[in-house]
Amino acid sequence: MKPISILLKSFLVLLWISGNAVAQSTYIPSDVNKQNREWFQSARFGLFIHWGVYSVLGDGEWVMNQQQIPIRDYEKLPAFFNPTAFDAKSWVQLAKRAGMKYIVITSKHHDGFAMWDSRVSDYTIVKRSPYGKDVLKMLADECRREGVKLFFYHSQLDWHHPDYFPRGGTGGSWTGRPEHGNWNAYLDYMDAQLTELLTGYGEIGGIWFDGMWDKKDADWRLARTYSLIHKLQPGALVGSNHHVTPFAGEDFQMFEKDLPGHNTTGFAPEQKIGDLPKETCETINHSWGFNLKDNHHKSTQELVQYLVKAAGYDANFLLNIGPMPNGQIQPEHVERLQQVGDWLAKNGETIYGTHGGPLTARDWGVTTQKGNTVFVHILRWSDNVLTIPSWGKKIKTAKVYGTSTPVKFAENEYGITLQIPPGGRQEFDTIVELQLK
Known part of the structure; x- marks a missing residue:
């Protein structure tokens, strides 16, 4: 039984890869996109921010799925999400103090909650929370003032939307969604939200996708979505955390919690290193989203050495923090970011603009x-x-x-x-x- 299941899984993965790769085969990056790839290649250090309504529960960004919280109950959380201590300027200045050249923030995670004023959904921080403000707009404006590029993490997986159907390996029947849906309607919804992010927030660094692994055999219409992004912002870089070799239409390759070519997590048995600029992402403790009980903060030495190793592998290091629900960044994380910044102030020449x-x-x-x-x-x-x-x-x-x-x-x-x-x-x-x- 086990060998047959492994073969079937491998077949589906290969089918998924070949189908999406063929669909993207005509992509030719623009000149500005090529220039931005070169910039990205030399940037070497970025700040990853997992922040959303899940932060209220203090149990990570997967809390809805892990605790199997139905939508009718999870939708009560926005009423408690009032991040009055959020200060875009202090966030961006902290990133710069740490020596980071770009920021990637969760625009929408797997729970489907939008952290901006989406026009195609009312399930947003502006419409559902007492805070009522567009945090992505504030962050985008501040990044522009400070010369820091801003990327949007966008989940293709959605545990909330009824048209995300057939469902994948997560977000089961416990969500309370109907046992039917229109998959193309969901993809239209996703493209509409991406259009908002690409037209309402100025020039952005790119889109950081996650979630395709939930439905490996699905037609994700990558050609259409990637073409939309590159049409609206030709310089925007597209990457996807799908754990396989990049498809045409993507502009950089990412590795989750692993250095390129490694598979210690077991996430990426099929992933090969391509020719695109590379990035590895890792957490500052053990959690992506805010976790009240996670005190396993990595030491400054561990973080510096991971940054150095990433550069040696010719990759950027995207270091994640999970801000608290009030909008503040944990002091332990602030301290470590500042200390990494002190090291880079002395040794940055050996990291920035280098190649492996x-x-x-x-x-x-x-x-x-x-x-x-x-x-x-x-x-x-x-x-x-x-x-x-x-x-x-x-x-x-x-x-x-x-x-x-x-x-x-x-x-x-x-x-x-x-x-x-x-x-x-x-x-x-x-x-x-x-x-x-």
Whole structure:
């Protein structure tokens, strides 16, 4: 039984991939889109924000599904969602203080609740909450003032909409939705909401999709939706957290809680690394949305080292926070973001605008490169001498980054040996700057 089910699943995944890929085969990115891809490739660090009416319950963004809360009960939550402490300026300034170049915020998560003033639904923060304000508009305006690009996370999965039918692997009969619906009508609704986001909030960085994995065998009309986005904003970048190799029409590739090429989560057994700019996303604790009981906050060292590893894999790091229902960001998260920003203020040259270096990731760390400069990021030490493989380029000079302290090196048939002087180790990441001949 198990082998047959695995084969069937693999067949459906391949069918889904091939069908959507063929539908997108004519996509040619615009010049501004190509320029924005280059910008995205060099940005390296972004802020992910999971925030919505689910924050009220303090049990993560999947609380509706995990606790199987029917729609009639879940719809009571907006009355308690009054984020009077929300301050778009402080959010954007915190992102900049952390060294982040862009923000991705949940416009609509799987619960279907819109965080803007949607004209095609009354299930919104403006119409259903006592707060009554469009937080996305405030955030978009502030991002524009501060020179930070804003992306909208948009869930294709919807546990609330009656036309999301047939239902997928989540949001079962417990929701109370009718056992029928018009799938194309739902996709029209989704496109209408995307049109609002792409026409009412100025120039945006792009759309960050999630949820296709809920219905792998469905016709998601990707060609139509992606074409709509690129028509309304040719420079907008499209990415999708579908856990498979990108389809044509997408502009960057994302990896959830994993570095490119890894599958520690089990989410992406079919995913291959493509040629598009890459991004990996991870949480600052264990939760995406606000979770009152989640105190497993990652250390500043863990966050810095993940950022460094991502750059070594030629990927951006999208670091998530889940603001509290009142609109404030948890102080533990503020502190860590500021500390990562302090590290980047000193070492950002080795991250921003770089590409993955000449060596693939090793147990000791990674390399990044900018022109004829290679940065060797040593994250794990065993002694003061490190031997690395040669990559065919001769070294002119070597020093501890950010100092004038030279690093002795030798090149031979065994590779390149770097000798770090006493006191040369740095907190979190010892960086050796190599100038190539």
